[in-house]
Amino acid sequence: LDPSRWVDEHGDILYRFALLRVRHPETAEDLVQETLVTAVRSSGRFRGQSSARTWLVGILKHKILDHYRKIGRETPFTDLESLRDELPEKFADGYWNHDRGPADWGGRADDAVDRREFWQTLQNCLGKLPPRLADVFLLREMDDVAGPEICRTLQISESNLWVMLHRARLALRECLEIHWFGRKGAP
Amino acid sequence: VKRLRAALAEIVFLFTPNCRDMTRLISEARDRKMSLPTRWRMDLHLAACSFCRRYASQLAALHKFLGAPGAVDHLPAEAKLPEATREKIRRAVSDAG
Numbered sequence: 001l002d003p004s005r006w007v008d009e010h011g012d013i014l015y016r017f018a019l020l021r022v023r024h025p026e027t028a029e030d031l032v033q034e035t036l037v038t039a040v041r042s043s044g045r046f047r048g049q050s051s052a053r054t055w056l057v058g059i060l061k062h063k064i065l066d067h068y069r070k071i072g073r074e075t076p077f078t079d080l081e082s083l084r085d086e087l088p089e090k091f092a093d094g095y096w097n098h099d100r101g102p103a104d105w106g107g108r109a110d111d112a113v114d115r116r117e118f119w120q121t122l123q124n125c126l127g128k129l130p131p132r133l134a135d136v137f138l139l140r141e142m143d144d145v146a147g148p149e150i151c152r153t154l155q156i157s158e159s160n161l162w163v164m165l166h167r168a169r170l171a172l173r174e175c176l177e178i179h180w181f182g183r184k185g186a187p
Numbered sequence: 188v189k190r191l192r193a194a195l196a197e198i199v200f201l202f203t204p205n206c207r208d209m210t211r212l213i214s215e216a217r218d219r220k221m222s223l224p225t226r227w228r229m230d231l232h233l234a235a236c237s238f239c240r241r242y243a244s245q246l247a248a249l250h251k252f253l254g255a256p257g258a259v260d261h262l263p264a265e266a267k268l269p270e271a272t273r274e275k276i277r278r279a280v281s282d283a284g
Contacts, residue, residue, distance in 0.1 A: 003280050007277050011268045011276065012268055015268045017259045029269075032276065033272075036276055036279070094207045096236075102242045102245060103241075104241065116262075116263065141250050141253040147218045147219055162211075162219075165214055166214040166215065169249075170214075176249075
């Protein structure tokens with residue numbers, strides 16, 4: 001491990017990840033700094049089973065969770081108001097509208113060449129979600145934080161969390177289908 | 188055969204959640220253990236409904252993409268740490284080390 005090279009080797013990656021999560025450049029910069037300082041202090045615990053980057057990203061994920069914990073203490077994290085619309089046009093009497101059910105995605109997102117471009121679309125789609133929905137969605141899907149822990153950390157009820165995750169997934173899937181998998185709205 | 192399958196699906200749908208409820212349940216099942224009766228009714232619906240099967244597999248694909256260890260390496264590259272911040276962090280790291 002060579003901490004003097006961390007900023008140059010991993011700084012931008014950590015910064016982009018932090019920025020995706022907290023959306024505020026100065027906060028993201030602070031998180032990167034806290035991450036690297038914590039990493040230096042605990043470098044004795046780095047065992048080398050994973051790459052240095054994976055280890056640093058793991059520390060950053062903890063810092064991000066701490067950041068949300070502070071927000072959760074100050075303001076209610078629950079957001080059930082800003083995305084009430086659960087895509088009514090997709091369903092007829094509760095069943096998928098046959099022209100508008102989920103399209104076949106094939107295997108496109110598995111293709112390494114497409115990954116960066118997919119991320120770009122995904123990032124745009126995440127940007128369209130209400131911020132709190134995007135936050136809990138990424139905690140769950142990217143950081144693999146369990147539901148009960150998210151609830152404790154952000155001080156939200158479990159039933160509210162399930163609703164928020166559901167709305168985030170429904171809206172995100174729809175956005176990706178339109179903008180990445182090329183189905184432009186109604187056929 | 189097609190008509191028979193459609194008729195079977197109609198019968199299945201009488202006893203299972205509708206697709207709108209299924210999207211909610213499919214999401215929830217990713218995050219917590221569902222009760223056995225709910226799980227059975229979901230499986231029955233999924234067996235009869237290709238749209239809901241797709242929905243479930245697309246949520247799984249999204250998770251796989253986002254949860255992959257190297258996922259962060261592919262984030263769009265335009266954002267960069269400002270040079271002044273780099274310098275500040277370098278100093279903080281060397282002070283802490």
